[in-house]
Amino acid sequence: MTITAERSSDASARENLRDLLAKYHCRVHQPSDPPLFSREPKSPMQSHHWKWAELRPLLNAIGQGIDLNADGPRRTLRLASPGLESGTTPTFWASIQVILPGEVAGAHRHSASAFRFVMEGGGANTTVNGESYEMNTGDLVLTPAWAWHDHTYNGSTPMIWLDILDIPLMHVLHATFFESYDSPTQPVSNVPDRSSRRYGSGLMRPTEPSRDEQTLNPLLAYKKQMAEEALHQAEGVVADPVDDVILEYQNPVNGKSALPTLSLRLQKLRPSMRGAKRRNTGCRLYYVVRGKGVTRAGEAEFRWSAGDFIVIAPWNWHSHANLSETEEAVLFQVTDAPTLKALGFYREELEK
Numbered sequence: 085m086t087i088t089a090e091r092s093s094d095a096s097a098r099e100n101l102r103d104l105l106a107k108y109h110c111r112v113h114q115p116s117d118p119p120l121f122s123r124e125p126k127s128p129m130q131s132h133h134w135k136w137a138e139l140r141p142l143l144n145a146i147g148q149g150i151d152l153n154a155d156g157p158r159r160t161l162r163l164a165s166p167g168l169e170s171g172t173t174p175t176f177w178a179s180i181q182v183i184l185p186g187e188v189a190g191a192h193r194h195s196a197s198a199f200r201f202v203m204e205g206g207g208a209n210t211t212v213n214g215e216s217y218e219m220n221t222g223d224l225v226l227t228p229a230w231a232w233h234d235h236t237y238n239g240s241t242p243m244i245w246l247d248i249l250d251i252p253l254m255h256v257l258h259a260t261f262f263e264s265y266d267s268p269t270q271p272v273s274n275v276p277d278r279s280s281r282r283y284g285s286g287l288m289r290p291t292e293p294s295r296d297e298q299t300l301n302p303l304l305a306y307k308k309q310m311a312e313e314a315l316h317q318a319e320g321v322v323a324d325p326v327d328d329v330i331l332e333y334q335n336p337v338n339g340k341s342a343l344p345t346l347s348l349r350l351q352k353l354r355p356s357m358r359g360a361k362r363r364n365t366g367c368r369l370y371y372v373v374r375g376k377g378v379t380r381a382g383e384a385e386f387r388w389s390a391g392d393f394i395v396i397a398p399w400n401w402h403s404h405a406n407l408s409e410t411e412e413a414v415l416f417q418v419t420d421a422p423t424l425k426a427l428g429f430y431r432e433e434l435e436k
């Protein structure tokens with residue numbers, strides 16, 4: 085018997101078994117099924133670049149066109165990467181939230197972890213489990229899984245921030261929980277910035293963290309000034325060959341990533357920096373805080389400047405360069421590396 089004949093008789097045997105097995109909610113692999121494995125990741129997702137000049141008018145359009153009811157969904161512009169059905173990466177979504185003077189984004193909680201990185205404006209407040217944190221450009225505020233949160237804004241011009249949530253991961257694990265609070269805002273406790281007072285120095289911490297503080301990150305807000313100062317101090321010490329000077333916002337109790345699923349980072353590409361190439365499982369999203377540069381990802385070349393976003397698809401070779409000889413470039417980076425590492429799926433390669 086030839087090999088082709090064997091294959092086709094095996095194929096028809098499999099096909100013939102299909103209905104019998106299906107009756108008992110079982111199946112065998114069919115020749116028409118996609119292969120279980122590939123030699124290396126084959127993601128339908130493509131790396132992508134969103135330019136601030138193109139996002140800005142879209143944000144104005146959703147600001148004018150979409151209502152924000154205090155008990156309804158948020159007013160957000162989602163970054164939907166090419167090749168994915170929805171969302172920015174297989175595990176997390178990036179959206180830009182627009183809030184107008186006087187508005188309230190009402191209180192709720194969900195099993196997805198989230199955070200906000202303020203892109204423009206200031207003076208909004210996010211209340212997280214009764215603690216209230218002011219949001220100004222460059223600040224980071226966490227809303228860990230299942231924390232009540234609402235946003236209020238009393239400023240005079242529209243304010244925008246980056247929202248990241250691990251929604252696709254929550255969906256694929258069928259672990260969605262959501263609850264609305266019974267009024268638009270929650271009461272603020274008499275120590276409104278408790279987590280900052282206990283953990284905000286980044287150097288010292290309470291000798292006896294409570295049980296709750298050890299479960300999820302007990303530090304809810306990271307101020308721009310402290311993060312930038314830390315990054316400045318790190319300059320001139322050993323740098324990353326790809327990302328140059330880079331620091332992670334850490335959980336001060338266990339030294340791990342700020343959220344269990346996501347690592348949040350601030351990095352500086354020094355003037356004229358030309359980085360090495362890397363590829364890794366999982367995705368990286370970059371938001372350009374300031375500066376000008378170029379990122380190469382797979383076959384693509386993205387020339388970026390302040391306000392742009394770049395996402396790197398899984399296992400795409402990527403590298404960065406700062407195009408200025410005098411100005412530094414500062415990027416805020418999010419990666420789902422903690423998810424992949426926790427599950428044994430993390431790999432990376434540096435081009436030699």
Ligand code: GTQ
Pocket residue numbers: 158160179181189233247249
């Ligand atoms: O601000 O609570 O972009 O619940 C998506 C879901 C923001 C939020 C989003 C949310 C929020």
Ligand code: FE2
Pocket residue numbers: 192193194198233
């Ligand atoms: Fe939310």
